[in-house]
Structure formats: C-alpha cells, structure tokens
Amino acid sequence: MCRNIRPLFNFEPPATDEEIRNASLQFVRKISGFAKPSHANQEPFERAVDEITSAARDLIASLTTLAASHTREEQAARAKMRATRRPTVPLKSG
Secondary structure, three states, X not given: OOOOOOOOOOEOOOOOXXXXXXXXXXXXXXXXXXXXXXXXXXXXXXXXXXXXXXXXXXXXXXXXXXXXXXXXXXXXXXXXXXXXXXXXOOOOOO
C-alpha cells in the first residue's frame, strides 16, 4: 500500500474532507500508475477519486470503536520513532 496513505479513523479531531480526498487521490494514483493522468484519462481519473472519496467518507462515518481516539501528534511521534529504528542501507560506491 502507498506509504502516504494514513489511517483516518478514530482521530480527534476527526479526519477532514480534504484529508479523505487526499488519501483517495493517493490511492487512485497508486492503482492507476498515473501521478497526473493524460487529458484523455482525466475524467475517469477524477470520477474514481470522487467515488473513492465518497466511499471512504461513508466508511469512516459508519465505523465504531471502543478504543480511545488518537491524535495526529501522537501518530507523528510514533512514525518518527519507527523511522529512527529502521536500518539504513549503505549506498554502493562506484
């Protein structure tokens, strides 16, 4: 899955429409292979983003949990901690 797509459920404050649309755009870019579609593919690309945004919004609104809500700062700190634990791959020299 695309690394730029982040969980959007169970956050305080809740995910915004912009966050949901951005995640949907990333998903469509990933599965289509287009960062920016050609003029001929623009309409189906945008339609897919709109449909996935709507489905994601409906999904997030219908999910329930007993777990405490997360904060974006908490998630960012966890991601930063994971990044520091990742092994670095040495670059090959010429």
